[in-house]
Amino acid sequence: MSSKKPALFTCVSPALLHLYGLHDAIVVIIDVFRATSTIASALHNGARCIVPVDTVPKALEISKALGGIAAGERDGKIADGLQHGNSPLEYSRDFIENQTLVLTTTNGTRLLQMALDNGADTIITGSFPNLSAVCTFLLQQNKNVVLGCAGWKDRFNLEDTLFAGAVIERVQEHFSIHCDSSLTAVNMYTSMKDDLMAHAPKLTHYHRLVERFGLIDDIRFCLTNDLAPVLPLYRDGRLIKG
Amino acid sequence: MSSKKPALFTCVSPALLHLYGLHDAIVVIIDVFRATSTIASALHNGARCIVPVDTVPKALEISKALGGIAAGERDGKIADGLQHGNSPLEYSRDFIENQTLVLTTTNGTRLLQMALDNGADTIITGSFPNLSAVCTFLLQQNKNVVLGCAGWKDRFNLEDTLFAGAVIERVQEHFSIHCDSSLTAVNMYTSMKDDLMAHAPKLTHYHRLVERFGLIDDIRFCLTNDLAPVLPLYRDGRLIKG
Numbered sequence: 001m002s003s004k005k006p007a008l009f010t011c012v013s014p015a016l017l018h019l020y021g022l023h024d025a026i027v028v029i030i031d032v033f034r035a036t037s038t039i040a041s042a043l044h045n046g047a048r049c050i051v052p053v054d055t056v057p058k059a060l061e062i063s064k065a066l067g068g069i070a071a072g073e074r075d076g077k078i079a080d081g082l083q084h085g086n087s088p089l090e091y092s093r094d095f096i097e098n099q100t101l102v103l104t105t106t107n108g109t110r111l112l113q114m115a116l117d118n119g120a121d122t123i124i125t126g127s128f129p130n131l132s133a134v135c136t137f138l139l140q141q142n143k144n145v146v147l148g149c150a151g152w153k154d155r156f157n158l159e160d161t162l163f164a165g166a167v168i169e170r171v172q173e174h175f176s177i178h179c180d181s182s183l184t185a186v187n188m189y190t191s192m193k194d195d196l197m198a199h200a201p202k203l204t205h206y207h208r209l210v211e212r213f214g215l216i217d218d219i220r221f222c223l224t225n226d227l228a229p230v231l232p233l234y235r236d237g238r239l240i241k242g
Numbered sequence: 243m244s245s246k247k248p249a250l251f252t253c254v255s256p257a258l259l260h261l262y263g264l265h266d267a268i269v270v271i272i273d274v275f276r277a278t279s280t281i282a283s284a285l286h287n288g289a290r291c292i293v294p295v296d297t298v299p300k301a302l303e304i305s306k307a308l309g310g311i312a313a314g315e316r317d318g319k320i321a322d323g324l325q326h327g328n329s330p331l332e333y334s335r336d337f338i339e340n341q342t343l344v345l346t347t348t349n350g351t352r353l354l355q356m357a358l359d360n361g362a363d364t365i366i367t368g369s370f371p372n373l374s375a376v377c378t379f380l381l382q383q384n385k386n387v388v389l390g391c392a393g394w395k396d397r398f399n400l401e402d403t404l405f406a407g408a409v410i411e412r413v414q415e416h417f418s419i420h421c422d423s424s425l426t427a428v429n430m431y432t433s434m435k436d437d438l439m440a441h442a443p444k445l446t447h448y449h450r451l452v453e454r455f456g457l458i459d460d461i462r463f464c465l466t467n468d469l470a471p472v473l474p475l476y477r478d479g480r481l482i483k484g
Binding site for chain 2: 012013015016019153154155156157158161178179180181183184187188191202203204205207
């Protein structure tokens with residue numbers, strides 16, 4: 001066994017993804033509010049798989065072809081033309097078990113497509129509800145890692161970076177990390193981890209979701225560790241339990 | 243007088259600059275290691291002006307035409323074909339007084355050109371050696387502000403974000419700030435400000451400059467407040483004392 005540790009980087013915006021070598025790396029897609037929390041929730045509650053797509057018409061077309069549920073979000077609310085949105089709380093076992101969810105979102109599913117286009121070796125999704133499952137997988141694989149933050153329309157957002165910090169805190173001894181974004185992520189997470197909910201009102205996305213749409217229960221779910229302990233793994237166009 | 247505060251944003255990479263409205267904003271170009279520290283140093287020591295250019299041939303051509311000094315850096319060292327580099331300590335009063343400095347660097351002068359191309363209303367440069375001068379100017383102007391971090395080849399770097407945090411700490415009461423990058427910048431600065439030199443070895447750029455080129459004195463200068471208390475203001479192709 002080689003003693004050389006694999007490398008870990010944090011990419012703070014989809015617009016910077018091309019700066020990182022993805023061909024030999026696991027890319028963790030991070031969209032804490034809310035796509036990757038919703039993906040974890042739906043898979044944990046028995047969804048057969050999640051098909052991430054980039055447009056609403058494609059979500060409708062593919063869900064019809066597969067007999068699945070079309071869902072998605074634009075600018076924080078259910079996308080026009082769809083019946084279901086991007087709330088992890090919508091996908092209870094009663095509703096989603098054995099169903100295929102076809103999902104389109106503003107940031108998370110777009111970043112997943114970009115990771116695919118940039119030749120990522122392996123793609124998984126991460127969020128606080130499946131934090132431990134992500135860390136366990138990364139430690140098992142012993143490969144290079146890029147923690148990919150979905151951000152908000154290419155801007156840096158703190159909640160995705162905080163999740164990157166949570167992962168780094170747990171796995172950092174096993175990786176070689178020379179990356180100021182990772183240093184920032186783990187420092188910010190360490191300073192806020194004792195009560196993420198108390199810090200949440202400082203986040204721009206909190207205001208979008210809570211003040212405009214009243215989604216405080218979504219925020220609480222999305223900031224709680226291991227409520228949906230599952231590993232969403234991308235294979236052949238869909239996210240399945242890894 | 244309007245009671246509405248101007249807005250302040252932090253842009254953590256040149257690759258994200260297009261996401262911010264610059265037409266009605268002061269853009270602060272930040273390249274702590276070392277372009278904007280060098281610019282402050284040279285102007286403070288009596289340089290007539292600094293002409294930022296994007297290529298070495300252009301630096302040679304323009305310095306010849308103006309009777310100035312061509313200088314520049316690529317990948318942390320003096321650029322091939324030039325006699326002078328990007329160290330703030332090179333530009334003592336004896337050497338630079340009444341001279342025109344034509345400067346090209348990897349990140350800082352490139353970001354300045356991008357701010358210009360994106361129609362910035364006003365461009366200044368900032369670094370710890372001229373921190374107070376920057377803050378005083380921003381408070382006087384009462385305009386929107388974009389703190390533009392030069393980063394490293396479009397990657398996030400922490401030292402530029404720390405300087406953004408230092409500015410924000412001093413001016414935040416006078417601005418409307420809804421920006422996760424700014425929140426992160428000021429938190430990181432607050433956690434490290436008591437001894438920036440002690441935290442410097444964690445930075446990727448520190449290793450590039452100190453371990454490869456032995457530039458510890460440059461680092462110390464670049465992390466010290468108000469050693470070069472001057473405001474570099476961009477006007478008609480050159481940076482002059484504002």
